[in-house]
Amino acid sequence: MLLVFAMLLFLPLAGQTMNFQLTASEDPPSSQTTETKTLKQKLDEILADNKLAGTVTGVSVRKAKTGEQIYSHNGNTRLRPASNMKLLTSAAALDTLGPDYRFTTEVWTDGSVKGKVLHGNLYLKGKGDPTLMEEDLRQFAAALQNQGIHKIKGKLVGDDTWYDDVRLSEDLNWSDEPYYTGAQVSALTLSPDSDFDAGxxxxxxxxxxxxxxxxxxxxxxxxxxxxxxxxxxxxxxxxxxxxxxxxxxxxxxxxxxxxxxxxxxxxxxxxxVWEPTGYALNVFKRILAEEGISFIGKTDIGFHQTPKQAKRLAEKKSMPLKELLIPFMKLSNNGHGEMLTKEMGKVEHGEGSWDKGLQVTKSVAKELGVDTGTIQLRDGSGMSHKTYIPANSLSQLLYHAQEKPWFPVWEQSLPIAGISDRLVGGTLRNRMKEDPAKGNVKAKTGSLNSVSTLSGYVTAKDGEKLIFAVLINNYLGSSSGSSGITAIEDEIAITLAKHEF
Incomplete structure (x- = not known):
């Protein structure tokens, strides 16, 4: 009787099947191997740091070869990317405009030359070139002299109609506007040096x-x-x-x-500068005078579109986009992000505006594996506190970008940890100065008030290339230094560099 009762305990209930499994001998899922668990434990320990108390931190790690996600912490949570937004903008620009794309600035006239006098207006037409400098304006003056022009009987006119007349992105903080990081965007602008901080x-x-x-x-x-x-x-x-x-x-x-x-x-x-179009025109007027080209009568300055019947007298082309990406990405130049956004809108939709440019960025991001239904884009530089991107979306973009022919140019533009040359190490030149991260971590930094981010590539100890995205939001206190929040990002990158699969 006791034997029968014991057997009944092991019989299935009606409608059920027997399924004996020895849980101690289960094979873990492919994404939960022993080695991955070891990495998970290391990263979880880093993210338990008290410096992250009260923050929202998203982390995503993938294998670069397969795209397999091997770690995620709040990976699908939408967070502010700061200058990691430039990863989307630069990828879209390379995909849309191409690595060899150049901006132009032109000099036109609606008049004619009689003797040494130009009878008509002189137009300085900007088409978004952030690399226009004083020396280029001197070249324009020399070109006019070579065409026999020593006097001008007409106005000096600035034409910035290539883009719209909205100078600042809608979310730029009032307190950021006076500084170079919040410079106004105009199709006609001027940079004071070869960092090309236009405006x-x-x-x-x-x-x-x-x-x-x-x-x-x-x-x-x-x-x-x-x-x-x-x-x-x-x-x-x-x-x-x-x-x-x-x-x-x-x-x-x-x-x-x-x-x-x-x-x-x-x-x-x-x-x-407040209203950079007038600034560029003011400097050009001074240079014309210094180079011996004077205006007859009062020098009136105007601002309007170049007439269709005008004649082009001179032209300056910028460096190609693949070279411009170096100061843009290495030094995290905000103005370049906004000008590239407007340029994409102009080229693709005939309108140099943030709205049209961000449409292009979003379209390219979708092509690069980003779920565009879960992101919000508000500018091209990442200055906005209303741009939201999950860490998993950034790591997806970093993975699929490798399939593009422009990827080597893009990867080269990323700051490289611990390399002192500012146009190589960029914003990472003073971080992760020791092996195995030095010269290994290639990643875009990002920093806003209460936001710090780092996303890019690193090769693990056994040669496995990894993709990572770290977005830290809502932190208080210092961002830099050993006690700052960037130390968390560095520790994650260094841990990946040391890891063996």
Whole structure:
């Protein structure tokens, strides 16, 4: 009787089948191998750091060869990418415009030359070139002289109609606008140096000779479009330098305050310009005069479209996009992201606007495996706090980009950890300076108030190439240094570099 009862305990209920499994001998799923569990434990331990308390952090890791996702932490949570948005913008630009695409700036006239006089207006037409510099304007002046033009009886006109007239993306913070990171976008603009921060001017403060006097101020390029309000004061040699350089919102008045010691080191700042079209025209007018080309009568300046019947007198082409990507991505140039966005809109849809350009970016992102139903794009640089992308979407884009013919150019544009050359190491040149991450981690950084991100590629110890995306949102405190939030990103990248599968 007891034997029968014991057997009944092992009989299935009606409608059920017997399924004996020895759980101790189960093979783990392919995505949960022993080695992956080891990596998971390491990454989970990093993400348990108290510095991440109160944050929302998304992490995604894939094998670069197969796209297999081997780790995800909040991977599908939409987060602010900061300058990791530039991964989408640069990929879309390469895919849409091509690595050899060049911007142009042109000089036109609606008049004719009689003797040494141009009878008609002179038009400086911008078509989005962020690399236009003072030296290029001198080349334009030389080209006019070579055509026999020494005087102009007409207006100097700026044509920025290649793009719309919306200068700032809709989510740019009011407090960001005076600085080079929030420079205005115009199809006609000027860069002060070869970093190509278009729409900015360099303000340099140097010591004067006597205590109590104002310090010396120099603008690059020289112009009278900017008004300098110099409230600095020279102090004794051993006193502290404390210089503030801020452009007043909505104006081109730059207020410079503070103390400069005798023999003190220069203070330099890149300030954005209010209405960069007028800025470019102002510098061009000065250069024409310096090169011996004068205007007859009053030099009126205008702003409107070049007439269809006008004749082109000179043209300057930018470096190709594949070269422009170096300062754009290595130095995280916000202006390039916005100008490329408008350029894609102009080329693909005939409208140089953020709306049309972001349509192009979203379309290319979809082609690169991104679920566009779960992202929100608001600008091309990542300055917006309303752009949202999940970490898994970024790692998908990084995976599928490898299939594109332009991928080598794109990968080369990423900052490389620990390499001191700023146009190689870029924003990672002072991070991860030791092996195995140094020279190995190639990734785009991102930083906004309360946001820090890092996404890219790294090769593991056994040669397995990996893709990773780390998005940290809502942190408080420092971002840089060993105690900062970027140390978390670095530790993840270093752990991947050390791992063996």
């Amino acid at each position: 900015t001017v360099i303000v340099e403060v140097t010591p004067s000779d006597q205590v109590g006097e104002p310090a010396n101020i120099r603008l690059t390029p020289e112009n009278d479009y900017i008004t300098i309000n110099n409230q600095t004061k020279m102090v004794a040699e051993k006193e502290t330098k404390d210089i503030s350089i801020i452009r007043q919102h909505g104006t081109n008045e730059i207020v410079i305050e503070g103390s400069m010691p005798l023999n003190g080191s220069p203070s330099k700042s890149w300030s954005s």
